[in-house]
Amino acid sequence: MKITRSHEQWRTILNEQQTSGLTIIDYCREHQLATSSFYVFRKKLGVTSNSFVRTQVTQQVEVITQQPLIELTLGKATLRLPSSTSATYLGQVLRALV
Numbered sequence: 746m747k748i749t750r751s752h753e754q755w756r757t758i759l760n761e762q763q764t765s766g767l768t769i770i771d772y773c774r775e776h777q778l779a780t781s782s783f784y785v786f787r788k789k790l791g792v793t794s795n796s797f798v799r800t801q802v803t804q805q806v807e808v809i810t811q812q813p814l815i816e817l818t819l820g821k822a823t824l825r826l827p828s829s830t831s832a833t834y835l836g837q838v839l840r841a842l843v
Contacts (some may be wrong), residue, residue, distance in 0.1 A: 752786075752789075752790060755786040755790060756790055756792070758776070758778070758783070758786075759783075759786065759787055759790065759792045760792075762783075769783060769784075812827060812828045812829065813828050814826065814827060814828060815827070815828055815830055815835065817838070817839075817842070819842055824838070826838075
């Protein structure tokens with residue numbers, strides 16, 4: 746049996762879907778709506794999809810990127826410096842070693 750809904754009812758349905766956190770397909774399935782009708786009325790009423798995407802943090806992960814080292818070896822001695830070491834300081838170290 747076909748159910749006729751007013752434009753205001755469709756406006757409410759469209760707003761409820763956006764705030765539900767469900768995809769359009771899942772929302773329509775849950776509320777026994779034809780997805781084709783949903784899209785027709787969304788276009789007809791000029792309702793655009795909300796650009797805000799609701800997300801949920803399920804796990805926090807700390808990302809640690811290891812910076813490569815500058816390694817200077819002279820004889821049996823090895824000097825390791827962070828890759829962020831300035832060229833000026835590196836030059837001073839090299840002059841002191843030679």
